[in-house]
Amino acid sequence: MICNKKGRHFMQGNIAVGEAAIISGARFFAGYPITPSSEIAEHASLNLPIAGGTFIQMEDEIGSLAAVIGASMAGVKAYTATSGPGLSLMNENIGLACMVEAPCVIVSVQRAGPSTGLATKPAQGDFYQFRYGTHGDHMIIALSPASVQECFDLTIKAFNFSERFRCPVFLALDAIIAKMYETVDIPGSDEIEILNRKIASTSDKDYLPYKPDENGVPLFVPFGSSLITRANSSGHGIDGYPCADDKNHDRLVRRLIDKIDRYKEEIALFKEFNISDVEILIISYGCSTRPALAAMKKARKKGIKAGVLQLQTLWPFPEAIVKSAVSQAKLILVPELSLGQLKSEITKYCPKKTVIGINKLGGTTIQPDDILAFLSKEIEL
Amino acid sequence: MIYQEKDRFEIIIGGVGGQGNVSCGILIGEAASCYEDKFVTMTYSYGTEARGTFARTDVLVGNQFIDFYECQRPDVILILHDKAYPKIKGKIFKDTIVVINQNEVKDVDMDLGKHFSLPLSDIAMKIGSLQVTNTIALAFIVNVTKFIDKTSLVKAVQSEYANGKIARLNEKALEYGFNLH
Numbered sequence: 001m002i003c004n005k006k007g008r009h010f011m012q013g014n015i016a017v018g019e020a021a022i023i024s025g026a027r028f029f030a031g032y033p034i035t036p037s038s039e040i041a042e043h044a045s046l047n048l049p050i051a052g053g054t055f056i057q058m059e060d061e062i063g064s065l066a067a068v069i070g071a072s073m074a075g076v077k078a079y080t081a082t083s084g085p086g087l088s089l090m091n092e093n094i095g096l097a098c099m100v101e102a103p104c105v106i107v108s109v110q111r112a113g114p115s116t117g118l119a120t121k122p123a124q125g126d127f128y129q130f131r132y133g134t135h136g137d138h139m140i141i142a143l144s145p146a147s148v149q150e151c152f153d154l155t156i157k158a159f160n161f162s163e164r165f166r167c168p169v170f171l172a173l174d175a176i177i178a179k180m181y182e183t184v185d186i187p188g189s190d191e192i193e194i195l196n197r198k199i200a201s202t203s204d205k206d207y208l209p210y211k212p213d214e215n216g217v218p219l220f221v222p223f224g225s226s227l228i229t230r231a232n233s234s235g236h237g238i239d240g241y242p243c244a245d246d247k248n249h250d251r252l253v254r255r256l257i258d259k260i261d262r263y264k265e266e267i268a269l270f271k272e273f274n275i276s277d278v279e280i281l282i283i284s285y286g287c288s289t290r291p292a293l294a295a296m297k298k299a300r301k302k303g304i305k306a307g308v309l310q311l312q313t314l315w316p317f318p319e320a321i322v323k324s325a326v327s328q329a330k331l332i333l334v335p336e337l338s339l340g341q342l343k344s345e346i347t348k349y350c351p352k353k354t355v356i357g358i359n360k361l362g363g364t365t366i367q368p369d370d371i372l373a374f375l376s377k378e379i380e381l
Numbered sequence: 382m383i384y385q386e387k388d389r390f391e392i393i394i395g396g397v398g399g400q401g402n403v404s405c406g407i408l409i410g411e412a413a414s415c416y417e418d419k420f421v422t423m424t425y426s427y428g429t430e431a432r433g434t435f436a437r438t439d440v441l442v443g444n445q446f447i448d449f450y451e452c453q454r455p456d457v458i459l460i461l462h463d464k465a466y467p468k469i470k471g472k473i474f475k476d477t478i479v480v481i482n483q484n485e486v487k488d489v490d491m492d493l494g495k496h497f498s499l500p501l502s503d504i505a506m507k508i509g510s511l512q513v514t515n516t517i518a519l520a521f522i523v524n525v526t527k528f529i530d531k532t533s534l535v536k537a538v539q540s541e542y543a544n545g546k547i548a549r550l551n552e553k554a555l556e557y558g559f560n561l562h
Binding site: 009010120121147176180181183290291297367368 | 413415419421423427
């Protein structure tokens, strides 16, 4: 397996994620291998020990994320990889990671569900699971690549966001992009921006583990250092001790959301294709972006003003980007391998527009012609 | 047809799990990406079993980013197993080159596409291992179409199988494949 080699490669999406994780500085992986994400665990098992890191295959996904949170609170960049059935088990600890503000990256490769579904087949049915899987009010960041190059680039971003905001970040993959092999350019480590969590000075004798800085993010102290720190899943004060006070809980939960929400424009990553004169806008993410781009090109050749908005950030939902892109469009098409989860979110922000979902289940891909068929039908009308 | 001037070159490899369908695609991808500055996208589908069920690999080689990852109009279809032919047959166009492993695939329509039946398994056994069947086929395809340079494929094979017995077998497989036509 490749590790940390600058230059041109022909690489699998899952492997590009693993490479980027190590370049980001991740040195801990705990997981329970599951198709279609298993290569990420395999890559970590081979390459993390060489990089001075640790790989643990855990007993299940609950334990996996618990171990990742533990490593993160000890000051090590940590990640795990799973798929829908495993993510369902991780939900309890996703809430824990939000509450104790443990930076970590959770890669989840979507496959056809519900339950074990079709193990080797792709889907995009976990869009809302990323956002609302764990209970209680919280905010989450989820990024979704549509090529192997983006698998690499967005994994770096995912680690950076998790460190900056001290929160779990999802890399929301799908089985097509994760298993796909593609030409990819790995930049040199000096060309990649790597962010690390802000650490409190050991001379800070008044250190309080949950006292937010001006951005709403507390300074970090690793467990085992000379300063005492605490991590508490229950409502806690800025000292980290349990606190059931109503005003404190209100303040805590609002801060956990606000520290991400106030930077949502910076977090909103996207790509636009032929948007300037667009009449028919295709909005997509992940694998469905690829047939969308092919359909757009075919439509343009026929003189139809089609464009594509690719959402790389799924959560916080990039509503400003969507609102701006749809403003002049007459029709919005949303191809996705689910029965309309992304469509439902888009409709919230443009209730007066005609939004048509192109939905596919069964573990097969959306074809460019599936999109073109809708497009041509609407033009005739 | 002059394949090296085409904007896009599409290959479907059909067989069953364990025959090296994906390895074959990786060799094409490495040869074209790393030694020719081309863009390659490869997807594959397979069953939950480790071996023995239908597997299909789509490889698309182009000069720019490839939007859609499934072959729409394959230039070449390689069939390594009987189970694959009926499932991929519908993708054969008039000018598609169809390469068949005649030792494994019996029921074929010779009139579909530009047909080549080759005793790939027999040749592989002669070289010393059935494992190199895919490399022989690939060398044949590169020699017939020239969609990438032979030397790029040789370099990719050398890089993928760095040394030992497997490397020597694959080297021989290339030699046989290049001389089949």
